[in-house]
Structures are given as C-alpha cells and as structure tokens.
Amino acid sequence: MSYTASSEKATGPTAFAPYLDAVANVFHPVAGPVMNTYGRFHGWKESMGLVQPGTVENLTRDVQQVHLANWTFDGARADVAKVVSANPAFQLTHSFSLGSTTRPAAYNFGAIFANASSFLQGGIDGTGTVTMRANQTWSPTDITKVQGQLTDKPGQSMVQIEHDHLGPHYSFSWKSMNPGVLDGTGIHIASLLHSFSPRLSLGFETVIQHPQPSILETSTSYVAKLTSLPNALAALTPSVPGQPAPFTPSWSATAQLQPSGNIQTTYYQKLSDKVDVALDLQTIVQPASMLGPAKREALATLGAKYDFRMATFRGQLDSAGKIGMYLEQRFTPAFAFLVAGEIDHAKNTSKFGVGIMIESSSMTQEEMIAAGMLAPA
Incomplete structure (x- = not known):
C-alpha cells in the first residue's frame, strides 16, 4: 500500500500544472493547425518513398572512383603500412615517391586511428609540413570534420571545419576554410540536396568569399541527380528509425550549373559486379577579357573499372586525345x-609510374582472422 501511494503521489499533478495548461491553451489555436499541417506534410513525403540522396560534395563520388584523377601518378612510389591494432584500428604508414624532373623526391610519415565514431589521421613530410584530419560521428545523421595544414610557406597554412547533417530525405552541409572568429572572414560553403522523388534529387551550393571585412562575394551553383529506382524493401525498412536506408543505384546521372555558366554532367553505371563505367562532360565558356580571348570548349572523359580476383584495372580516354590506365595487382x-x-x-x-604497397602487421594470425583481415584456413 505504501508503494502504491508513493507512486500515485510522484505521478500526480504539480502546482505548475494549471499554469502550463493555461499557456498551452493560449498557443493551441496557432500551434495546433501548424503542427497538424506539418504532420500531414511529413506523412505525404513518407508515402512517396523518398531516399537519402547523399551530400553535394559526394555527388560524383562514383565517377571519381572510376576515373584516374585520384589514382594516377608518375615516377616511382612505395607505400609501407604497419597495422598495430585492428579494433580500434591503428596504423602507421611510410610513403616514398620519386617524381619526374620537375618534382623532387618526397617522404611522408603518417598515422591513422579509427573506431566506431572517430577517425584521426596525421602526417608530416620531409619539408616539415604537418597535416591532420579528424572526423567525429555524433549520431547516424551528424558528422563533424576538421582538416588542417601547418607549413612555413606563406599563405599555405590552413584549417577547414565542416559539418554534415543527413536528414531522412535531404542533406545539409556547411564548410568554413580559415574562418575568422570575430569578423567572420574566410571562405564559407553551404550546400543542400533534397530528394523530390525516389529517383530525382535537386540542390544548390553557395560559396561565400569573405577574405576581408570590407569584401564579400557570393556565388551559387545548382545541382541535380537522377538515379535508377531504389530497392523498395530497403527504403521501407530503414536501419535507423526515421531515416531511410541508403541504397546503391545501378546507374546515376548528375548535372551541375556553375555560376560562370559552365555545365558539368556525369553518368555512372554498374554493368556487373566487376565492371563499372563512367562518363564526364564539362563545358568551358569564357568571355573575352584582359586575360585572353573568348573560349568555348567541351571535354568528354570516358572511363571503366574492372575488378578481377586479385587485381583492379582502370582505363580512361578523353576527347582531347589523352589515354590513361592504372593497374593494381x-x-x-x-x-x-x-x-x-x-x-x-x-x-x-607521356607519363609513366610504378609503385608497390606493402602491409605488415604485429598481430597474430588468430587476431587477424578474428578481425576479418584473413580468411580462416
């Protein structure tokens, strides 16, 4: 009996209840219709089967994984990595490169630490330049990233702070480079990408250049993304409550209208589990100025990626007559x-490069099998 009485006393109304009810009754005529309208609008969006479209920064990520811009190199290089721990992941890296006659030899020492919510990467090269990168995942929908570089070369030290918010049907990102805390100077980039149908997403990216308190320039580019239909079962059974599960389209097409009037379009298609193709088309429209005559050009780049059992091959051809390849065996x-x-x-x-990648580990064979780094014997 005493337990029941104490429970009823704890859950009973407080002295502030009449005042809270009075405040709620005052705002209900305004807040009630607004909340009901928002609820109906949210239900209508859920019934359309919208998906999480990703961020504007990763709009052409599939194309970049196929084309050679992030992979090709010239000269000679060697990457040596040592895995110290698998969970949490901790790895030390040594990178050596011998470039062409216009680029001297270089060395970089780096370290990587990662767990379920944090990613830390740092490095220092032979010239004393220090670089760092940190990613912190606060929740399945929010991640903060920080990048920095410290060097004795004037104007090349920088810090960049960005935050990505992934909503159920949209993504919003904010990025600031060398931000001024007191006067707001720096370069700031805001982007939004929203899904309007299971296949179509539209958005924009605004760049705010504020190098000095008296100088402020803005420019906005508009983006669009069209994909194949997502998997209906994955869209209706989200892995995170309130957030549709991500999907991998069999093909995707993107377009970006830049402030200068130039247009960049891409197309990516996964032909099979082992073959991907990607096409990139960029137009260059430049009016006549003191810097040079008017220019109206276009560049088309076609690339393909083949995944074999123990090798990956990338090939690329563009309309300017440039042919490239990259093989990782x-x-x-x-x-x-x-x-x-x-x-x-x-x-x-022409350019030509050769390199090796070596990875060693201080872990035992049993530990590597448990971490998924080796297949069980």
Whole structure:
C-alpha cells in the first residue's frame, strides 16, 4: 500500500500544472493547425518513398572512383603500412615517391586511428609540413570534420571545419576554410540536396568569399541527380528509425550549373559486379577579357573499372586525345604492385609510374582472422 501511494503521489499533478495548461491553451489555436499541417506534410513525403540522396560534395563520388584523377601518378612510389591494432584500428604508414624532373623526391610519415565514431589521421613530410584530419560521428545523421595544414610557406597554412547533417530525405552541409572568429572572414560553403522523388534529387551550393571585412562575394551553383529506382524493401525498412536506408543505384546521372555558366554532367553505371563505367562532360565558356580571348570548349572523359580476383584495372580516354590506365595487382593480401601510364597525343607527352604497397602487421594470425583481415584456413 505504501508503494502504491508513493507512486500515485510522484505521478500526480504539480502546482505548475494549471499554469502550463493555461499557456498551452493560449498557443493551441496557432500551434495546433501548424503542427497538424506539418504532420500531414511529413506523412505525404513518407508515402512517396523518398531516399537519402547523399551530400553535394559526394555527388560524383562514383565517377571519381572510376576515373584516374585520384589514382594516377608518375615516377616511382612505395607505400609501407604497419597495422598495430585492428579494433580500434591503428596504423602507421611510410610513403616514398620519386617524381619526374620537375618534382623532387618526397617522404611522408603518417598515422591513422579509427573506431566506431572517430577517425584521426596525421602526417608530416620531409619539408616539415604537418597535416591532420579528424572526423567525429555524433549520431547516424551528424558528422563533424576538421582538416588542417601547418607549413612555413606563406599563405599555405590552413584549417577547414565542416559539418554534415543527413536528414531522412535531404542533406545539409556547411564548410568554413580559415574562418575568422570575430569578423567572420574566410571562405564559407553551404550546400543542400533534397530528394523530390525516389529517383530525382535537386540542390544548390553557395560559396561565400569573405577574405576581408570590407569584401564579400557570393556565388551559387545548382545541382541535380537522377538515379535508377531504389530497392523498395530497403527504403521501407530503414536501419535507423526515421531515416531511410541508403541504397546503391545501378546507374546515376548528375548535372551541375556553375555560376560562370559552365555545365558539368556525369553518368555512372554498374554493368556487373566487376565492371563499372563512367562518363564526364564539362563545358568551358569564357568571355573575352584582359586575360585572353573568348573560349568555348567541351571535354568528354570516358572511363571503366574492372575488378578481377586479385587485381583492379582502370582505363580512361578523353576527347582531347589523352589515354590513361592504372593497374593494381595484388600478389598476396599484404603486397601489391602498381603501374600507371598516360599518353597525351595532342601535346605529344607521356607519363609513366610504378609503385608497390606493402602491409605488415604485429598481430597474430588468430587476431587477424578474428578481425576479418584473413580468411580462416
């Protein structure tokens, strides 16, 4: 009996209840219709089967994974990595490169630490330049990223802070480079991408250049993304409550209208589990000015990626007559041989690079099997 009485006393009305009810009754005629309208609008969006479209920054990520811009190199390189721990992940890296006659030899030492919510990466090269990168995942919908570089070269030290918010049917990102705390100077980028149908997403990206308190310039580009139909079952059974599960489209097409009037369009298609193709078309429209005559050009780039059992091959061809390739051949899970080449027929130039990647570990074989780094014998 005493337990029941104490429970009723704890859950009974307080002295502030009449005042709270009075405040609620005052605002209900205004807030009630607004909340009901929002509820109906949210239910209507849920019934359309909208998906999470990703961020504007990763709009052409699939194309970048196929084309050679982020992969090709010239000269010689060697990457040596040592895995100290798998959970949490901790890895030390040594990178050596011997470039062409216009680029001297370089060395970089780096370290990577990662767990379920944090990612830390730092490095220092032979010139004393220090770089760092940190990602912190606060929730399935919010992630903060920080990048920095410290060097003795004037004007090349920088810090960049960004935050991504992934809503159920949209994504919003804010990025600031060398932000001024007191006067708001720096370069700021805001982007929004919203899904309007299961296949179509529209958005924009605004760049605010504020190098000095008296100078402020803004420019906005508009983006669109069209994909194949998502998997209906994945869209209706989200892995995170209130957030549709991500999906991998079999093909996607993007378009970006830049402030200068130039247009960039891309198309990516996954032909099979082992073959991807990507096409990129960029227009260059430049009016006559003191910097040079008017220019109206276009560049189309076609690339393909083939995944074999122990190798990955990328090939690329563009309308300017440039042909390139990149091969990553793994002889063992811990050793890979790299070959990259490029021929520019219009300029009569060529590039060639070879490299190796070696990965060692201080973990035992049983620990590597438990971490998924090796297949069980």
